Amino acid sequence: MTKTDRNMRNEKARSDTSHFSLLTSQSSEEKQLVVFRLLDEEFGVEIGNVKEIVRLPPITPIPRSPGYVAGICNLRGNVLPVIDTRIRFSLNTPESTDHTRLLVVETGGVQTSLIVDSVREVMRMQDIQEEPPPAVCRGIDRQFLSGVVKVDDGERLILKLNLDEVLLTETEAVSGRSETSERLEAASAFAEEVSDAEELLVSFKVAGDEYAFDIDKVSEIINITEITAVPNVPAYVKGLFTIRNHLLPIIDLRELLGLPGLISERYAVIDNAVQNHREWTENLRHVIEAGAHFTGTLDPKETLFGIWLEAYKTSGVEVEAIIKRLKKSRWDLYSAVSGVLEKRETSKSAAISFFNETIPPLLQIVIGVMAELKTAMEAHVLGDQRALVVKSDSMTVGYLVDWVDEVIRVPKSVIDETPFMASSERKEVRAVAKLDKGERLIMIMDESALVSRETAKLLSEKLRKESRDGSEGGEISSDKKSLAQQSMAEEQLVTFTVNKEEYGIRIMQVQEINRLSEITYVPRAPYFVDGMTNLRGSIIPVISIRKLFALEDREADDRTRIIIVDIGGNKTGLRVDQVNEVLRLEKRDIVKTPNIVISGSANRYMQGVCRINGGKRMVVLLNVEKILDEDELRKLSEIMKKPGAEPKHIAEPSPPAGEDISAEPEQKPGETKPDTETAEGDKPGKKKLEIAE
The missing domain is CATH 2.40.50.180 (CheA-289, Domain 4)
Incomplete structure (x- = not known):
C-alpha cells in the first residue's frame, strides 16, 4: 500500500x-x-x-x-x-x-x-x-x-x-481501550546526505500559508502544555516554557507576522458559518413559499464550512467529540431540508408545515453545538499548535505555529531569491520555493531576522532573571528531579523501514549503522542469513529482515543499511531497506502488542507498538535479543565456523565517513566515535550512533 x-x-x-x-x-x-x-x-x-x-x-x-x-x-x-x-x-x-x-x-x-x-x-x-x-x-x-x-x-x-x-487465539485479556496520550512530534533527521543542489526544510502552516525553516536550524519540534507569562515584553512573546531544565522563550509566529491569532480566526469561521446556516434556511423558506427552484447544496460536506470541518486537525479529545456531534447534527439538518423539498413536489402547505416543525429546532441544535465548539477550541488551542525550537545567532527560540507539515527536500533550482523579497518589508522571508509548477509556494524563513536585537536583548535579560530567581527559590533542584523522572519515562529508538512498514529498536541495543558493503556467501546457511561481512577486522553474520519476516527479497540500493546489534553475545548485522531517524517518545506511548496477532513464539521478539503523533504513525518495536529462537541461534553460530566461503558482491564498499543521527544536535557529521559512548555531561546510558554514508 x-x-x-x-x-x-x-x-x-x-x-x-x-x-x-x-x-x-x-x-x-x-x-x-x-x-x-x-x-x-x-x-x-x-x-x-x-x-x-x-x-x-x-x-x-x-x-x-x-x-x-x-x-x-x-x-x-x-x-x-x-x-x-x-x-x-x-x-x-x-x-x-x-x-x-x-x-x-x-x-x-x-x-x-x-x-x-x-x-x-x-x-x-x-x-x-x-x-x-x-x-x-x-x-x-x-x-x-x-x-x-x-x-x-x-x-x-x-x-x-x-x-x-x-477471537479464540487471544490467550489473555488485553484491554483495547488505551489512554489517548498527548501527541508529541520530533523533528525528522534523514540519514542520507543532502545533495548540494537541494535544501532540506521543515515546513509548517501559519494562517493557511506554508512556511519553512532550514532543518539545520530546527533542533526539535515540541508540544507546548503551559506557558509562563512574563511582563513588559512585546505582545508576540507569549512567555517562557521549561524544557529539560532550560527556559525557552515562546513567540507566536502569527502575531510576529502581523496576522490574526489562531483562536480568533477559528471564531470568525464559526461565526460566519452560523450566519450562513441562518441565511440558508431562510432562503429555503422563501423558495418554498414562492415555488421557486432551490439552488443551495444538500450535502453538508460540500459547503465551505463542511470542507473546513473535514480538514480540521486537533489533538483535543473533547474538540474531536464535539466536531463529531456537529457533523451529525448538520447531516440531520440537511437531510430534513431534502425532506422539505420532496414534500413541496406534492403539497406546498405540507412542505411549509414540515419546515416549521423540523428545520428551526434542528438549526438551533447546530448553532448550539457550534457554540460548544468555540468554547472547547479556546481551551485546547495551545495543544493543537506546535513549537519549532529554532537556533539563531543570538538565541534559541520556540516559534508557535499552527501545524507542522513535513520535512521536505527542495531543489535549489525552484527556490526564488530574487527581488520579490526586496520589494517587501518582511525581511524575515529570505526566499520562496515554488513547487508543483508554482501551485505550491513555501516561504523560507530567515531565523536571524525574525527577532530584533532589542527584543533578543530583552528576552536574554528575562531568561537570566527567571533562572536566577528559580535558583534562589530552590526551584531548579525541583525541576531537575522532575526532568530526571521524565527521562526515566522516555525511550529512544532507531526506526527503520522494511517493505514500506516501520520498525524500531531501542537505541541501547544498536551499536552502529553502516552502508551495505561486501557480503561473503556461506553455503547451506539458514534461509534468513545473507552471508558474512567484515566489520573493521571482525567477521559478522548479516541477517536479512525481509527473509526473516517471510517477505519478498529485493536488490540493495543506496538506502540499504546494516544495523549492527548484539544477538546471543555476538555482533550481528541486520539488513534493512533504510534507516529513518532516532526517535524519542514517552513509554506510555508504547502499548502491548495485541495477543491475537501473536501465534505461539513466532512473534516473541515483538515488544509493543509505538504510537507516534497521537497514533497517526505506528512503529512496531522489536527486541533484537529475541529475534532468533534457540534453533536459529544455533544455526547462526555454526555458520561462523564454516570455511571455504565464496565471495559475493551485493554492494560496493562505502567510504569510511559517517554521519551522526544522535538526538544530540551538537554532534558533527562524520565525527568518529566508538561503538558506545557516554559523553561527559550526557545522561548515563545515552548512546551516540554513527551511520556510514
Whole structure:
C-alpha cells in the first residue's frame, strides 16, 4: 500500500464513523443484530458487542502473525488488531471496495476489529426465529457460529457469530481501550546526505500559508502544555516554557507576522458559518413559499464550512467529540431540508408545515453545538499548535505555529531569491520555493531576522532573571528531579523501514549503522542469513529482515543499511531497506502488542507498538535479543565456523565517513566515535550512533 493510498484512506476514516455506533446507546432491552456481508453471505453480531463501524483505515502488517490477521490499526489513539474475516472463515478474498468496513467489537473487555465487505442494517430480533447452528452452515464451521437467524419465513438466513470462538487465539485479556496520550512530534533527521543542489526544510502552516525553516536550524519540534507569562515584553512573546531544565522563550509566529491569532480566526469561521446556516434556511423558506427552484447544496460536506470541518486537525479529545456531534447534527439538518423539498413536489402547505416543525429546532441544535465548539477550541488551542525550537545567532527560540507539515527536500533550482523579497518589508522571508509548477509556494524563513536585537536583548535579560530567581527559590533542584523522572519515562529508538512498514529498536541495543558493503556467501546457511561481512577486522553474520519476516527479497540500493546489534553475545548485522531517524517518545506511548496477532513464539521478539503523533504513525518495536529462537541461534553460530566461503558482491564498499543521527544536535557529521559512548555531561546510558554514508 502506497503512502498516498494510506493518506486517502486515513482522510476517509476520519470523516466516516458510521451512524450505527450511535445505536448502542439505546436503552431498549430488545435484542438487535448488526448485519454485515461477506461475499454472498450475511452475518450478524449482537449490537451490544459492537462499538463502532468505520471505513477501512491504514493497516500495519505484523510479520509471522496468523494468516487471518491483517495487522494492526490505529483508531483515535487505540491500537487494535485487525482480523480479515474472509480468511478466518476460509472464504475467497476479493479486493477491498468503497463499501468495505471495519467492525470494532468488544468481548471480555477486549476490543478487536473485523474486516467486512459491507454493513447492511441493524435488525431488531423481536419475533425473529433463531436456531442452533448445524455442524457446517454454508461452508462456515459451527464453532464460529452461535446460531442461525431466519428472516422472511426462512427465505433469508443470517449467520450469527460466536465472537469468543472467532477471537479464540487471544490467550489473555488485553484491554483495547488505551489512554489517548498527548501527541508529541520530533523533528525528522534523514540519514542520507543532502545533495548540494537541494535544501532540506521543515515546513509548517501559519494562517493557511506554508512556511519553512532550514532543518539545520530546527533542533526539535515540541508540544507546548503551559506557558509562563512574563511582563513588559512585546505582545508576540507569549512567555517562557521549561524544557529539560532550560527556559525557552515562546513567540507566536502569527502575531510576529502581523496576522490574526489562531483562536480568533477559528471564531470568525464559526461565526460566519452560523450566519450562513441562518441565511440558508431562510432562503429555503422563501423558495418554498414562492415555488421557486432551490439552488443551495444538500450535502453538508460540500459547503465551505463542511470542507473546513473535514480538514480540521486537533489533538483535543473533547474538540474531536464535539466536531463529531456537529457533523451529525448538520447531516440531520440537511437531510430534513431534502425532506422539505420532496414534500413541496406534492403539497406546498405540507412542505411549509414540515419546515416549521423540523428545520428551526434542528438549526438551533447546530448553532448550539457550534457554540460548544468555540468554547472547547479556546481551551485546547495551545495543544493543537506546535513549537519549532529554532537556533539563531543570538538565541534559541520556540516559534508557535499552527501545524507542522513535513520535512521536505527542495531543489535549489525552484527556490526564488530574487527581488520579490526586496520589494517587501518582511525581511524575515529570505526566499520562496515554488513547487508543483508554482501551485505550491513555501516561504523560507530567515531565523536571524525574525527577532530584533532589542527584543533578543530583552528576552536574554528575562531568561537570566527567571533562572536566577528559580535558583534562589530552590526551584531548579525541583525541576531537575522532575526532568530526571521524565527521562526515566522516555525511550529512544532507531526506526527503520522494511517493505514500506516501520520498525524500531531501542537505541541501547544498536551499536552502529553502516552502508551495505561486501557480503561473503556461506553455503547451506539458514534461509534468513545473507552471508558474512567484515566489520573493521571482525567477521559478522548479516541477517536479512525481509527473509526473516517471510517477505519478498529485493536488490540493495543506496538506502540499504546494516544495523549492527548484539544477538546471543555476538555482533550481528541486520539488513534493512533504510534507516529513518532516532526517535524519542514517552513509554506510555508504547502499548502491548495485541495477543491475537501473536501465534505461539513466532512473534516473541515483538515488544509493543509505538504510537507516534497521537497514533497517526505506528512503529512496531522489536527486541533484537529475541529475534532468533534457540534453533536459529544455533544455526547462526555454526555458520561462523564454516570455511571455504565464496565471495559475493551485493554492494560496493562505502567510504569510511559517517554521519551522526544522535538526538544530540551538537554532534558533527562524520565525527568518529566508538561503538558506545557516554559523553561527559550526557545522561548515563545515552548512546551516540554513527551511520556510514
